[in-house]
Amino acid sequence: MTAVVEWFTVPFGFEFMQRALLVSVLAGVVCAVLSCWMTLIGWSLMGDAISHAVLPGVVLSYMLGLPFALGALAFGAGSVAMIGVVNRTSRVKEDAAIGIVFTALFAVGIVLLSKFPSNTDLKHILFGNPLGVRDLDIVQILVMAALTLAVVAVKHRDLTLFAFDPTHAHAIGLSPRRLEALLLGLLSVTVVIALQAVGIIMVVAMVIIPGATAYLLTDRFERMLLISVAVSVAAAVLGTYASFHLDVAPGGAIVIAQALAFTAAYLCAPRHGVLARRAAGRRAARA
């Protein structure tokens, strides 16, 4: 028992672990909330796109000595706009437009990064490193997380309406386009919040897996939000500790913890899990 307690308490004595936990839990909460709508609308590719597209913005911010969030947000929003333009003004379908825009911007980021190979901070943006965050990073993350959660608290019912039935939203005088833009904006900020915890390449996991896991476990949206946040926070804590004790990459450890939670729900969820569905199928066949 003491071994288990010490497994948690000893690393917490280090300041860098406290910061790492703060950053990964905060990112976990905000990502988990957004992931519920991402899962229901089917926007995983969009999450992947925005996260990759912010790379040149992050590199340029470091080069110019600006807060990384500024460049990241500019490129995040810019990529969404570019995807929309390519999609609307050519015969190329949306998934192709997404694939073209995000890989092109990511490539620009990689080329910029290769010109500044000495900067190790920037390498962390690719794979994540919550153990190395600086004060300024934490301030940026706190501000963005507070803003995102505040907007969600006010607008969550409209966002759910948009996800469920945009035509009805339009018919009662709301603007589905504005709600879509709001949700894409929130997604952009969320992706930037999670950059340092798990890195550009794995951010998409943070904005899909918790919501998808919760979706297997409930038929109520409010519960889905709670379960999603619980899964995400648990994965952030366990992943960060595992990274300390096993000396492995924290971003990877967090995402693996999420994937294990999803696998458990996929197999064992009471009604929507594979095992429960099989059992229900067998009962139906007998009856």
Place this chain on the structure above:
Amino acid sequence: MTGSAPALSVRGVTVRYDDVLALDDVTVEIGHGTVCGLLGTNGSGKSTLFKTVTGMLAPERGSVLVHGMPPARARRRGLLGYVPQSEQVDWAFPVRVVDVVMMGRYGHMGPTRRPREADRAAVAEALERTDLAGLAHRQIGALSGGQRKRAFVARGIAQGASLFLLDEPFAGVDKRSEATIVEVLRAMRDAGATLLVSTHDLAGVAGFCDEAVLLQRHVVARGTPEDVLTPERLLRAFGLDEREGAR
């Protein structure tokens, strides 16, 4: 509502998708408290006409007035109720029947859409009228085909809509549910609502519609169901040639 203006007035509406003419000079007028069947094959422009009435599409020519006002104002006043086609709804979405019906009230609420007593009362009454009170806390996909339709009708009732657009409400619905839906639609009409119902189920139309419009990109015929559903008109709208008719 603005005095004697018809519930819906569509005048000379033309809509084009790129080079394809979807609606050609369509004029339809529906009076208050009328059930109007909108008949036509797939691709005849029924959905396009719905989108034009809700203002999702701007017509190239012509005008749409709902109770004498432009669609945007009618939408803001909550006059337009929309009952989607079954295929357009994600039935696995984690919302309950009562949540769906409450969405009808959003236009009446403050910016956070937090329900007040009046909203709860309107939802309860709408569920009662559509005979869904006992199923209010079921997930929307756990309902039968007919109950699902009624849930969306209840949403429009809770909203206080006076012009309802129903997109293929009888598709994938068994006979018994069809009868209960028709009953609800009649009751809505008797309470003063106007209903535009798109369908390709010709057999049922005469039973519950006061008027019918036969659409094939342009209006082939409009009037009472008996006048509209003549063999030669149906042939024009549904069977331009044998292969078309077989679809």
